[in-house]
Amino acid sequence: MNVLCIAGFLGSGKTTILLEVARALAENGARLAIVENEIGEVGIDGGYVREQGLPVRELFGGCICCTLQAGLVQTLLQVDEQYSPDWVIVEPTGLAAPGDMLEPIRHSVPDLGTVRVLTVVDAARWEMLLEVVEPLVTSQLESADVVAVNKVDEVDGAALRSVLASVRELAGDAKVLPVSATSGTGMDSLLKAVP
Amino acid sequence: MRAGHRHAAPGHEEHAHEAPERGGHEHLSHVPRAARPALFAARAGVVFDPPARADQVEAAVAGFFAALSDGLADAGCTLVGHIKGTIAAQGDRGDLAFHATMLRAAPALTGGFAGGVGDAVFTINVIVFGVDEAALPAIVTGAWSEATAAPATWRR
Numbered sequence A: 001m002n003v004l005c006i007a008g009f010l011g012s013g014k015t016t017i018l019l020e021v022a023r024a025l026a027e028n029g030a031r032l033a034i035v036e037n038e039i040g041e042v043g044i045d046g047g048y049v050r051e052q053g054l055p056v057r058e059l060f061g062g063c064i065c066c067t068l069q070a071g072l073v074q075t076l077l078q079v080d081e082q083y084s085p086d087w088v089i090v091e092p093t094g095l096a097a098p099g100d101m102l103e104p105i106r107h108s109v110p111d112l113g114t115v116r117v118l119t120v121v122d123a124a125r126w127e128m129l130l131e132v133v134e135p136l137v138t139s140q141l142e143s144a145d146v147v148a149v150n151k152v153d154e155v156d157g158a159a160l161r162s163v164l165a166s167v168r169e170l171a172g173d174a175k176v177l178p179v180s181a182t183s184g185t186g187m188d189s190l191l192k193a194v195p
Numbered sequence B: 001m002r003a004g005h006r007h008a009a010p011g012h013e014e015h016a017h018e019a020p021e022r023g024g025h026e027h028l029s030h031v032p033r034a035a036r037p038a039l040f041a042a043r044a045g046v047v048f049d050p051p052a053r054a055d056q057v058e059a060a061v062a063g064f065f066a067a068l069s070d071g072l073a074d075a076g077c078t079l080v081g082h083i084k085g086t087i088a089a090q091g092d093r094g095d096l097a098f099h100a101t102m103l104r105a106a107p108a109l110t111g112g113f114a115g116g117v118g119d120a121v122f123t124i125n126v127i128v129f130g131v132d133e134a135a136l137p138a139i140v141t142g143a144w145s146e147a148t149a150a151p152a153t154w155r156r
Helices: A014-027 A045-051 A069-083 A099-108 A123-142 A157-170 A187-193 B054-074 B133-147
Strands: A002-008 A032-038 A056-060 A087-091 A115-122 A146-150 A175-178 B038-052 B079-089 B094-100 B108-113 B117-129 B152-155
Touching: A002 A014, A002 A099, A014 A032, A014 A045, A014 A087, A014 A115, A014 A187, A032 A045, A032 A069, A045 A056, A056 A069, A069 A087, A069 A099, A099 A115, A115 A123, A123 A146, A123 A157, A123 B079, A146 A157, A146 A187, A157 A175, A175 A187, B038 B054, B038 B133, B054 B079, B054 B094, B054 B108, B054 B117, B054 B133, B117 B133, B133 B152
Parallel strands: A002 A087, A002 A115, A032 A056, A032 A087, A115 A146, A146 A175
Antiparallel strands: B038 B117, B038 B152, B079 B094, B079 B117, B094 B108
16 A cells, blocks of 8 residues: 655645546546545535545544544554555645654554655645745655646736745755646646656 | 546546544655645535526636635635536436636536526635634635625535
8 A cells, every 4th residue: 555645835736736646646546535624623625525535534534643543543443454555645734744753653553554745735825824824834845746836827927937946955865846727727737746 | 528427437437535523734754844824625505596508507607716715815815726526416317527827727627417407506615815714614605605696505
């Protein structure tokens, strides 16, 4: 079982990109399962993803990178036993630091294959996010293997160059790709880069 | 349109709900205290009487979102994490999902209904920054009451 974590701040477009990645993996014959985590005790994304015909497990009322770490590991073990998926796609809350959930997964899930982190960035709100929640969005980039700078169709060229430069500075060795999940811009490149 | 697509693939309906007694973000130790958001997530039974057309439900959502934006701005909101929700008509007759990340911007809408909407379930998830969490439930429920004529029975 391989794990792909699709992280990123609230409203960045994680669920939309998750569905595109899932579709591409399924077209290549991969067996999939999805784990959705919402910080509130009432979920919304899980129902939407389930409507697309994907097997979904939901974890509510906390964050899988801290309070629900044990729940995540338990869920992954259950999913592995029930579905034997090739890939599990985990969508943490938009407040999660994905790096904090990688160690428990690697230590507690036997026969684990690849673990990858795709972090989604909202290009349209990047400057605003840096003003209010810089430590959080920075932590979301630190553990990324690939960064999708999403909503590029909502910013002009100069703003996009500024966002890409800022993200590349914070994302270390991660591959940084500009995309628009809704228009499809850049999605082919993203789907080749992950998982 | 998402109306009529509420099924899951056979054998894929399994899901688990983890709802710990302690709720939420006060336990987000990895998030700097100054950057911790206020959260409100709830469901409500709502009644459109007489039953509403799809465009009338959309207008109710738009009105709710405008009132909510005003309330959040007045309460000092500095950043919207997300405001998202659904209105699901009873009897598997479709749903309308909405989502926004900016105050006073029109929310993105997806979905639709097969026929009029009478009894429905309204699900809302609000995560915002700069707002006192204790004030948030009244802001959200007050915005619904102010902007729509559909009585709501809230459940958290």
